[in-house]
Structure formats: C-alpha cells, structure tokens
Amino acid sequence: MKLVVLGANGGTGKLVLRAALEDGMTVTAVVRSEGKRPKIAHPNLKIVVGDPCDTAFLKTVLRGQDALISTLGGRAPTKVATSVYYRSADAIVEAAWDTGVRRVLVTSTALLFPEQTMLGTLLQYLVPNVVRSADKMEKVLQSSDLNWTAARAGFLNDTREATYRATKGALPKDGTAVPRLALARFLVDAVRNPETERAAYGVSHAAA
Numbered sequence: 001m002k003l004v005v006l007g008a009n010g011g012t013g014k015l016v017l018r019a020a021l022e023d024g025m026t027v028t029a030v031v032r033s034e035g036k037r038p039k040i041a042h043p044n045l046k047i048v049v050g051d052p053c054d055t056a057f058l059k060t061v062l063r064g065q066d067a068l069i070s071t072l073g074g075r076a077p078t079k080v081a082t083s084v085y086y087r088s089a090d091a092i093v094e095a096a097w098d099t100g101v102r103r104v105l106v107t108s109t110a111l112l113f114p115e116q117t118m119l120g121t122l123l124q125y126l127v128p129n130v131v132r133s134a135d136k137m138e139k140v141l142q143s144s145d146l147n148w149t150a151a152r153a154g155f156l157n158d159t160r161e162a163t164y165r166a167t168k169g170a171l172p173k174d175g176t177a178v179p180r181l182a183l184a185r186f187l188v189d190a191v192r193n194p195e196t197e198r199a200a201y202g203v204s205h206a207a208a
Contacts, residue, residue, distance in 0.1 A: 001026070001066045001067060002025070002026045002027075002064065002067075003020050003026070003066065003067050004028045004030065004062060004069070004101075005017055005020070005028070005071070006052045006068065006070040006071065006092075007030075007052070007070060008071075009031045009036040012107060012183055013029075013071040014038050014040065015181050016069055016071060016188060017038060017040055019184050020069075021040075023188060024044075026046075027044060029046070030048055030049075032049070037049075052072060052084075052091065053084065053087040053088050055091040055094045055095050058095035058096075059098055059099055062095050062096060065099070067104070067191050068092060068105070069106075069187050069188075070092065070104070070107065072084050072085065072106075073085065074130065074133070077127040078129060079129045084133075085108075085133040085134050085136065086136035086137045086140055089106070089137040089141055093146060097146075102145075102146055103146075103147050103191060103197075104146045104149075106138075106141065106148070106149075106150055106151070107151050108137065108150040108151060108200065109130055109154075110152045110153055110154040111134075112131065112138065112152055113202060115170065115171075117176065119176070147194075147197040147198060148198060149190050149197060150200040151166075151187055152202050153178045153183050153202075153203050153204070154175065154176040154178060155178070156180050157179055158181075159179040159181070159205075161181060161182055163182060163206040164179075164182035164183065164185060164204065164205065165206060166186055168199050168200075169200060169202070170202050172202055172203075172204045174204075175202060175203075177204065178203050179205060182204075186201070
C-alpha cells in the first residue's frame with residue numbers, strides 16, 4: 001500500500017510513519033518546512049515539504065497513492081491554530097477526488113461524542129475552537145464520497161503501549177486517554193479495514 005501521512009513531524013505522526021513502514025507500506029511523509037523533517041531513514045519512506053492545506057500541492061502528493069492519514073491538529077486551542085482541521089479537510093477532499101484516492105483517515109477529538117463525562121462537558125466550554133473546528137472537518141468528510149474514518153481521542157500521552165480499544169460512535173468505557181503509539185497503531189490498522197469506513201471511532205488505552 002502507498003500511504004501519505006500529513007502532520008508527519010508531530011508526536012502521533014512520527015509513530016504512524018514507523019508503524020506503516022513496519023507493516024511494509026510505502027510512505028510519503030508531508031511536513032511544512034525543511035526543519036520539521038522527521039529523523040527517520042527508510043528505503044520505503046519519502047519526505048516532501050509543503051502546505052497540507054494547499055489543494056494544488058496535495059494533488060501532486062496524492063497522485064498514484066492508495067490512502068492518506070492526517071494527524072494534523074492545532075498546537076494551541078485558538079481559532080487560527082485549530083482551523084487546520086477543516087482547512088486541510090477541504091484540500092484533502094478536493095485533491096483526493098481529483099487523484100482517485102478514496103481512503104482517508106483523520107485524527108479528531110472525543111469531545112464530539114454526545115455522551116460526555118463531567119470533565120468532557122467542561123472541556124467543551126473551555127476549548128470551543130477545538131470542538132467547532134474538528135466538527136467542521138468531519139462534516140466536510142461526511143459530505144464527500146470518500147471512505148473516511150475519524151479517530152476521536154481524548155487525552156494523549158506518551159506511554160509505550162500500542163494496544164488500543166476502538167468503539168464505533170463512542171469512547172470505550174473509561175477510555176478518556178490514549179497513548180499516541182496506540183492511536184497510531186489504530187490508524188494504520190484501520191487504513192486496510194473496510195469495516196471502519198465512513199464512521200467515527202473512539203480510540204482509547206487498553207482495558208486495565
């Protein structure tokens with residue numbers, strides 16, 4: 001499989017690269033600047049520099065590819081920073097359609113699920129830009145003809161645990177946190193799993 005990864009220099013993106021390469025995929029990693037190149041060397045890895053919200057650029061990257069995983073997200077809960085969710089989605093949908101790519105997976109937020117803990121409800125009010133921007137991103141994908149999957153996660157951590165739980169349409173019970181490594185593993189597993197298409201999945205740490 002030929003896979004494109006957006007946000008490849010981020011905490012989750014770098015782990016997606018490694019997992020995909022370990023699974024034998026050919027990966028094109030997209031980063032925004034030369035200084036953000038991930039320090040990963042592999043014969044099946046190509047790194048390109050460009051704006052993931054630029055439709056014309058994405059068309060050149062997606063041509064001849066099979067699927068795309070985006071781990072893009074705002075580094076701060078501001079309106080400008082979180083706009084990368086839906087700005088990239090707009091570009092992805094148009095570029096994917098023109099290049100024949102149909103499989104697209106994105107990271108999103110568990111704050112979009114209707115059922116929330118007290119903390120989740122509070123966070124919806126504290127970080128409204130995250131909620132609105134992620135919701136707009138998912139609506140862009142839902143209105144497209146792409147085979148999309150949204151991986152909705154709660155708190156991310158750097159625990160070295162790759163085992164995950166994933167539930168369609170909800171967070172797994174007591175699943176408010178997930179290791180980045182486990183989230184990356186879900187994304188790479190899901191890219192070849194048609195059962196996860198056109199759905200939002202809650203992804204969390206393994207059961208205690």
